[in-house]
Amino acid sequence: MILIAALPVVALLNVFGQRPTTSTASAPVASLHLYAPEDLRGGLIYMARFTITAHEDLKKANLILSRGWAESFTINTIEPSPIGEGSSNGNLVFQLGHIPAGSTYRFYMDFQVNPTNVGSHVQDVTLADGSTALLTIHRTVFVYP
Amino acid sequence: MDIALRGIVVFGFLYVLTRVIGRRELSSLEPFDLILLVILGDAVQQGLTQDDYSMTGALIAISTIAALQVFTSYLSFRFRRLRPVLDGEPIIVVDDGNLIERNLKRERITQEELMAEARAQQIESLDQIKWAVLETSGKISFIEK
Numbered sequence: 512m513i514l515i516a517a518l519p520v521v522a523l524l525n526v527f528g529q530r531p532t533t534s535t536a537s538a539p540v541a542s543l544h545l546y547a548p549e550d551l552r553g554g555l556i557y558m559a560r561f562t563i564t565a566h567e568d569l570k571k572a573n574l575i576l577s578r579g580w581a582e583s584f585t586i587n588t589i590e591p592s593p594i595g596e597g598s599s600n601g602n603l604v605f606q607l608g609h610i611p612a613g614s615t616y617r618f619y620m621d622f623q624v625n626p627t628n629v630g631s632h633v634q635d636v637t638l639a640d641g642s643t644a645l646l647t648i649h650r651t652v653f654v655y656p
Numbered sequence: 657m658d659i660a661l662r663g664i665v666v667f668g669f670l671y672v673l674t675r676v677i678g679r680r681e682l683s684s685l686e687p688f689d690l691i692l693l694v695i696l697g698d699a700v701q702q703g704l705t706q707d708d709y710s711m712t713g714a715l716i717a718i719s720t721i722a723a724l725q726v727f728t729s730y731l732s733f734r735f736r737r738l739r740p741v742l743d744g745e746p747i748i749v750v751d752d753g754n755l756i757e758r759n760l761k762r763e764r765i766t767q768e769e770l771m772a773e774a775r776a777q778q779i780e781s782l783d784q785i786k787w788a789v790l791e792t793s794g795k796i797s798f799i800e801k
Contacts, residue, residue, distance in 0.1 A: 512723075512726060515719045515722050515723055516719070516723040516726070516727075518715060518716060518719035518720075518723075519660040519663065519664075519716060519719055519720040519723055520660075522657055522659060522660040522716045522720070523657055523660045523661070524657075525657045527657070527712050527713075527716065528657070529657070529658065530657055552708055552709075552710035552712050552713050553708070553709045553710040553713075554707045554708045554709030554710060554713075555707060555708055555710075556707050623707070626709040626710065655710055655712040656710060656711050656712060
């Protein structure tokens with residue numbers, strides 16, 4: 512019985528998700544805040560919010576997401592739509608265009624976890640200006656069965 | 657986290673609902689009541705787990721409800737004063753062969769229903785009954801003269 516009672520208590524402590532956390536990376540040129548959950552369960556619908564603050568002009572801002580963002584996750588929507596999309600070394604590349612110095616760019620992605628997608632997934636995020644990587648957030652999500 | 661919270665809210669609401677509906681309705685399930693119960697279960701599930709298809713989510717929901725059920729029965733066992741609130745109290749509906757109309761009306765029991773219950777226990781008239789008590793389980797106990 513203690514074991515059964517412990518399960519909701521552990522769940523309330525957010526061990527099984529899905530409360531979002533904030534990850535941050537900064538560089539002299541820009542900073543990136545990622546607000547998204549790190550623990551998920553099959554079927555959950557959730558949002559990832561990327562906030563880019565440009566300290567200097569970013570001529571060709573690119574957001575590069577590792578493949579763990581897309582594999583067995585249904586991407587429901589991306590807002591605002593990037594001006595271009597591509598692939599770089601198997602990673603997803605979203606071309607965001609020009610971000611003037613001092614301005615903030617918010618990028619939203621909505622996902623749903625495919626129920627068979629169990630386990631750990633690397634979800635690194637890199638902000639680049641053209642082909643120059645500026646900063647990277649290293650993170651891992653865990654999908655509970 | 658959300659499932660445990662929703663489980664607590666749903667359990668609390670259903671607990672109040674069962675107290676409001678009345679013990680008599682819950683103890684005698686007619687075919688329509690059974691269908692309503694299935695619909696109720698489906699409606700509760702939507703709110704409880706939403707789009708969560710995971711086994712973890714199901715275990716959290718079940719264990720939350722189970723833990724709360726054990727907790728409320730422990731409260732009822734441990735604290736005598738809470739018993740009328742949590743479980744209700746037996747209600748006398750016949751006293752020395754006389755119907756107590758106020759109690760019957762409160763529990764929405766007709767004389768015909770009461771006599772049907774009496775006949776099921778080989779009692780043919782009110783005169784034979786010393787006490788008839790609507791128990792907290794919804795069943796009617798008869799004590800013959």
